[in-house]
Amino acid sequence: xxxxxxxxxxxxxxxxxxxxxxxxxxxxxxxxxxxxxxxxxxxxxxxxxxxxxxxxxxxxxxxxxxxxxxxxxxxxxxxxxxxxxxxxxxxxxxxxxxxxxxxxxxxxxxxxxxxxxxxxxxxxxxxxxxxxxxxxxxxxxxxxxxxxxxxxxxxxxxxxxxxxxxxxxxxxxxxxxxxxxxxxxxxxxxxxxxxxxxxxxxxxxxxxxxxxxxxxxxxxxxxxxxxxxxxxxxxxxxxxxxxxxxxxxxxxxxxxxxxxxxxxxxxxxxxxxxxxxxxxxxxxxxxxxxxxxxxxxxxxxxxxxxxxxxxxxxxxx
Numbered sequence: 001x002x003x004x005x006x007x008x009x010x011x012x013x014x015x016x017x018x019x020x021x022x023x024x025x026x027x028x029x030x031x032x033x034x035x036x037x038x039x040x041x042x043x044x045x046x047x048x049x050x051x052x053x054x055x056x057x058x059x060x061x062x063x064x065x066x067x068x069x070x071x072x073x074x075x076x077x078x079x080x081x082x083x084x085x086x087x088x089x090x091x092x093x094x095x096x097x098x099x100x101x102x103x104x105x106x107x108x109x110x111x112x113x114x115x116x117x118x119x120x121x122x123x124x125x126x127x128x129x130x131x132x133x134x135x136x137x138x139x140x141x142x143x144x145x146x147x148x149x150x151x152x153x154x155x156x157x158x159x160x161x162x163x164x165x166x167x168x169x170x171x172x173x174x175x176x177x178x179x180x181x182x183x184x185x186x187x188x189x190x191x192x193x194x195x196x197x198x199x200x201x202x203x204x205x206x207x208x209x210x211x212x213x214x215x216x217x218x219x220x221x222x223x224x225x226x227x228x229x230x231x232x233x234x235x236x237x238x239x240x241x242x243x244x245x246x247x248x249x250x251x252x253x254x255x256x257x258x259x260x261x262x263x264x265x266x267x268x269x270x271x272x273x274x275x276x277x278x279x280x281x282x283x284x285x286x287x288x289x290x291x292x293x294x295x296x297x298x299x300x301x302x303x304x305x306x307x308x309x310x311x312x313x314x315x316x317x
Contacts (some may be wrong), residue, residue, distance in 0.1 A: 056249045057138035059227060060116050061216050062209045063153040064143040064235045068257060069242070076254045081116045084134045120216045120226050126195030140227045141142035141245055144213050145235035146296045146312040147287035148272045148280075151210070156268050160209045167274040174279050178286045183212050191220060214289045234294070236313045272310065277301040 058073070058080035060066035070081035094143070115123065120135040127133035145153075155170055157162045162173050181189070217227050230248075233241040239257065246252040275283070277300060284298050291298045295314035302310060 054137065054139045056245075056251065057135055057140050059120060059135070059140050059142040059216050060219055061142055061144070061213055062117055062211070063150050063157065063240055065147045066143065069143070071255055078251075078255055082114070085115055085130075114208065115202050117210075117211075119190065120313065121218075121220045122190050122194045125196065139231065139249075141231035141233065142213075142216055142227045143233045143235050143238060143242075144217075144290070144294045144314075146281055146314075147290050148275070148296075148310075149212075149235075149312050151275075151283055152268075152270065152272060154209055154269070165269045166176050167270060167276075170270050171276045171279045175273070175282060175308065176212055178282050183286060183289070186212070187215065187222070191217065194220070212287055212290055214293055232294070234314050273302045275302060 013123060028281060058066070058069060060070065060081040066081060068084060073080045074083055115130075118126070118132075119141060123135065124133060127136070151174060152170075155173055156163075157281070162169060164170070164237050212223070217232060218224060242257055243252055245253050280299065280301055288298075290296065295316055297311065297315065299310065
């Protein structure tokens with residue numbers, strides 16, 4: 001489900017495996033992957049008057065352009081997201097357990113498929129089922145997105161969405177998914193998954209789609225940041241913010257976003273304007289913290305006729 005194609009050869013994968021995992025000089029500073037879990041804190045340190053940054057790791061939130069970022073990184077031998085877990089020859093798999101087949105649940109637990117879509121704090125409790133934790137000892141970055149457009153994108157997702165261009169179907173689909181759980185209940189289920197209690201296999205928990213974005217930004221207490229504010233990018237401004245982040249980690253000459261979009265639903269005709277007021281309210285209630293934390297504007301409806309068009313961009317909060 002990572003949508004990763006064979007962008008580099010097996011030989012290149014073998015070379016990058018050696019570069020970023022077996023060379024002791026790169027264990028703490030490599031830009032992709034990880035070695036044994038590090039106990040150092042997620043912060044920068046000063047050495048000889050300059051900032052010495054830790055390796056950078058990507059937290060892949062669904063429907064925020066993450067597959068395109070993972071593919072761009074893979075094309076230059078940097079392993080982020082799915083490439084930590086795939087057992088295909090395009091990627092070495094330092095964190096894939098030898099007895100865990102590709103894209104399956106974690107030892108039968110209700111983490112569902114695609115473990116790279118789990119919040120980092122949840123994965124900390126599941127790392128024992130793999131060969132390590134890709135987030136351990138790294139600076140994390142993530143891409144957030146306006147909840148309204150993200151919901152539409154989830155609806156058209158080729159993996160878990162719907163292909164109908166009927167607005168009635170769209171609104172029914174959104175209501176059905178968001179009414180299954182609420183954010184507090186979902187957080188408790190994630191805690192249970194982390195602690196080994198599993199879950200009930202519900203749609204959102206199993207696939208990580210439609211998960212509130214704050215679950216990925218903060219630790220389990222919902223207050224302590226796992227992803228630094230300066231490493232929190234916005235989908236709506238990704239073309240500007242992503243290169244700046246790469247430059248910050250001296251990766252701007254390597255990882256560049258590709259022009260081609262990845263894992264995008266085809267023939268999309270429905271937009272946020274097709275969301276009924278009742279559906280908009282449900283989205284507002286479910287993703288309220290996402291709106292507040294990332295500076296996206298909430299509305300009661302999208303009756304824009306004769307008025308100012310809705311802006312999906314963050315207001316910078």
